[in-house]
Amino acid sequence: PHPRSFTGTSLTQNHDEYQKTADWLMSQTRHRPQVAIICGSGLGMLADTLKCQDTFAYADIPGFPQSTVQGHAGRLVFGELKGKSCVCMQGRFHMYEGHSLLKTTFPVRVFKLLGVETLIVTNAAGSLADGLKPGDIMIIKDHVNFPGLVGLNPLSGPNDDKFGPRFPAMSGCYDKGLRCQAMEIAKELGVAGLMQEGVYAMVGGPNFESIAEARLLHRLGVDAVGMSTAPEVVVATHCGLRVFGLSLITNKDTDSVNHEGVLEVGRLRSKTVQQLVTELISRMEINNNNTTNAV
Numbered sequence: 001p002h003p004r005s006f007t008g009t010s011l012t013q014n015h016d017e018y019q020k021t022a023d024w025l026m027s028q029t030r031h032r033p034q035v036a037i038i039c040g041s042g043l044g045m046l047a048d049t050l051k052c053q054d055t056f057a058y059a060d061i062p063g064f065p066q067s068t069v070q071g072h073a074g075r076l077v078f079g080e081l082k083g084k085s086c087v088c089m090q091g092r093f094h095m096y097e098g099h100s101l102l103k104t105t106f107p108v109r110v111f112k113l114l115g116v117e118t119l120i121v122t123n124a125a126g127s128l129a130d131g132l133k134p135g136d137i138m139i140i141k142d143h144v145n146f147p148g149l150v151g152l153n154p155l156s157g158p159n160d161d162k163f164g165p166r167f168p169a170m171s172g173c174y175d176k177g178l179r180c181q182a183m184e185i186a187k188e189l190g191v192a193g194l195m196q197e198g199v200y201a202m203v204g205g206p207n208f209e210s211i212a213e214a215r216l217l218h219r220l221g222v223d224a225v226g227m228s229t230a231p232e233v234v235v236a237t238h239c240g241l242r243v244f245g246l247s248l249i250t251n252k253d254t255d256s257v258n259h260e261g262v263l264e265v266g267r268l269r270s271k272t273v274q275q276l277v278t279e280l281i282s283r284m285e286i287n288n289n290n291t292t293n294a295v
């Protein structure tokens with residue numbers, strides 16, 4: 001397809017294509033992940049905590065799209081974290097890169113086929129709320145999927161019943177139990193002062209918001225804004241994954257925001273985000289018995 005073709009154009013993806021990618025990965029690694037983590041801009045170090053890693057460049061994985069954004073390495077890392085088998089995307093796909101929304105969310109369905117039960121999404125986001133400043137961490141309690149509201153939705157097109165229903169509910173898609181657990185962990189780690197819950201809104205990007213747009217989003221009840229996450233969560237919820245989401249606040253409104261500054265805040269807060277996610281995974285209940293296969 002033409003690289004500038006509009007993102008809503010590819011409305012079908014054969015179930016076999018997800019299965020082929022999942023089968024290929026299972027033939028290459030003995031890990032059978034229970035938890036998947038998607039790293040936001042500048043947060044790729046979340047994968048560093050995984051033990052016994054198997055790493056694959058996206059370019060080598062059949063069917064995978066390629067990362068094009070600085071700060072998104074383009075690697076899938078499998079490994080163990082505190083007794084849980086995990087897979088981590090070091091680099092996500094954004095609509096503004098020219099991927100169809102089905103492609104941006106392709107890995108989520110592959111994770112489902114690998115046996116993943118819980119998806120952790122992280123992102124860098126701009127604050128629109130008075131109480132959220134750069135360096136703070138927002139637990140996502142709900143989202144506004146602006147592209148989705150106007151029909152740019154990865155679930156548009158024929159429904160794949162093997163993954164989920166035609167009309168999935170999105171209320172409660174950010175798991176309440178995990179949100180409470182994360183807040184408890186923040187208190188124990190002494191970082192509760194950095195944390196609060198809020199509403200994330202996805203906009204299309206790639207430009208940052210104008211001043212008037214930021215003001216509009218603020219009036220609409222949005223706490224933090226970014227250019228990702230919502231489609232992944234929609235697809236994950238559709239196929240029954242439990243979701244937890246974190247936004248690292250990298251800037252306030254649109255004041256002199258730039259991608260370098262976004263990545264810099266990611267580096268500054270990397271340890272804290274890493275500790276929170278590690279503890280959450282360590283404590284979370286997992287129902288399936290996916291484990292690393294001994295070879």
Ligand SMILES: O=P(O)(O)O[C@H]1O[C@H](CO)[C@@H](O)[C@H]1O
Binds near residue numbers: 040069092122124226
């Ligand atoms: O959402 P993530 O991938 O963290 O990235 C955020 O950071 C980039 C802008 O600096 C945009 O891609 C925005 O969505």
